[in-house]
Amino acid sequence: MNENNPNHRHKLIEYANGPSLEEINGTVKVPKGKGFWRTLFAYSGPGALVAVGYMDPGNWSTSITGGQNFQYLLMSVILMSSLIAMLLQYMAAKLGIVTRMDLAQAIRARTSKTLGIILWIMTELAIMATDIAEVIGAAIALYLLFHIPLVIAVFITVFDVLLLLLLTRIGFRKIEAIVVCLILVILFIFVYQVALSDPNWGAVIQGFVPNAKTFATSPQIGGETPLSGALGIIGATVMPHNLYLHSAISQTRKIDHNDPDDVAAAVRFTAWDSNIQLTAAFFVNALLLIMGVAVFKTGAVKDPSFFGLFHALSDTSKLSNPLLISVAKSGVLSILFAVALLASGQNSTITGTLTGQVIMEGFIHMRMPLWARRLVTRLISVVPVLITVGMTTGETEIQQHVALNNLMNNSQVFLAFALPFSMLPLLMMTGSRVEMGKRFKNSVILQILGWISVIGLTFLNMYGLPDSITDFFGDNPAAAQVQTAHLIAYILIAIVLALLVWTIIDLYRGNQRYAAALAEKAAEAKAKEDASAKGVSTNGSAN
Secondary structure (H helix, E strand, O other): OOOOOOOOOOOOOEEOOOOOOOOOOOOEEOOOOOOHHHHHHHHOOHHHHHHHHHOOHHHHHHHHHHHHHHOOOOHHHHHHHHHHHHHHHHHHHHHHHHHOOOHHHHHHHHOOHHHHHHHHHHHHHHHHHHHHHHHHHHHHHHHHHHOOOHHHHHHHHHOHHHHHHHHHHHOHHHHHHHHHHHHHHHHHHHHHHHHHHOOOHHHHHHHOOOOHHHHOOOOOEOOEOHHHHHHHHHHHHOOHHHHHHHHHHHHHEEOOOOOHHHHHHHHHHHHHHHHHHHHHHHHHHHHHHHHHHHHEOOOOOOOOOHHHHHHHOOOHHHEOOHHHHHHHOOOHHHHHHHHHHHHHHHHHHHHHHHHHHHHHHHHHOEEOOHHHHHHHHHHHHHHHHHHHHHHOOOOOHHHHHHHHHHHHHHHHHHHHHHOHHHHHHHHHHHOOHHHHHHHHOOOHHHHHHHHHHHHHHHHHHHHOHHHHHHHHHOOOOOHHHHHHHHHHHHHHHHHHHHHHHHHHHHHHHHHHHHHHHHHHHHHHHHHHHHHHHHHHHHHHHHO
16 A cells, blocks of 8 residues: 555555554654753653543542542552553553554564454453543533533534644644643643642652551542542553553654664653653642642532532632632632643543554554544544433432543443553563563563562452442442442453463463564574575685
């Protein structure tokens, strides 16, 4: 297929088996032999697109509610999640730069077609689950800012595809700049609100040190325990689609892959970019939790949904100090909150669409135009939101808000299934000398930290699954419903573990086949070299 051929007619669905995100792969030039800061600036951008996933609307209620219920206890969970994210995103970027394959392509190349399709479906569902949070966040922001009815606001979110069409025409570097600007808007708003609240910084710093209470099953406040609060933060922070995305967009820089030093420089500066942007995401999530403690009076927010938080920021009876109260009277705090929510939703729109394209091309070698891809996934994601809004039409306002909030939180449950199937292959591949070469494979320390992270996150996600499934039955489930939820959870856990074993075996066999192919290729090259040398020697003797 020749994309540059003017006679080539684009179809809605096309075969794709080329470089990851071919339209932008290797299109951003980077300076050679220049100073550190100039080079870092050239590599900066992909990290921002990745960081967006760590501060999307799904993170907001978990962090703020965690602060409301348990003060600064869960601050250490945000820190640990962010450090794990930095480790995994570094591995993902390195995989893309060194192997010139994104994570989806790498998994598909080392596994069977059947397993590849199963993993593709799981990842697609995870992206759609994330999209539900974006739909809810953007629709609520439109409702709060412009008083647009929720149903209409939900449909308006579908038309952000037009924004995406515009962005695809202005170049990838400009898209990165727009995303960075939106992140700065979000960060500024929360820094401003937290600064006004004047929190107890000694208690904040103390909260970064984990203790036995962090993952305790008691006390239960507002239907949440420290453990469930921690699991909510972890589930909303480390998301599988970010690993696929980073392994693809890390390849947008133009480097000489025949020069190992150039590849090493790309890995190093990409790691700097990723860690700087993820540090910004860490601060946003930490500020959200601090808001829950310091901005609002303890236990004052009865409605943890975006609606409740918006109204609480303009309700002087719920705020914690006189300075906040004086600013809240003008309505500035609540308006800024809604603006940040809208910015977060739009950022996630851009990255979610790119990720969808990456996994479709990588797993099943199919490509759709970005606008069509976005339209399909967004329309599917809109359906459960519209059903929830329709089913709660006759209920009280708070019940409607809680229903949407529960939908958003419950939609994140599927991420618990998909996450191990991106983390485990990533760790195995980047730890393999066959895949990465001696210079770029994970060090022993990185590999140990990686295994601890993967096993720990997988265990916590599976451990919290029974309670997550129980939440689908409402706030006060009957004993029979609890038993049913736990049975479903245990069956799902068994399926996940079986699939993980299948994935490990397939990846190991694929790695062995690749090693054998490389050895055979090296032997053939050696034989040709020996034959050539023998021929030269014979000719020399004859002469």
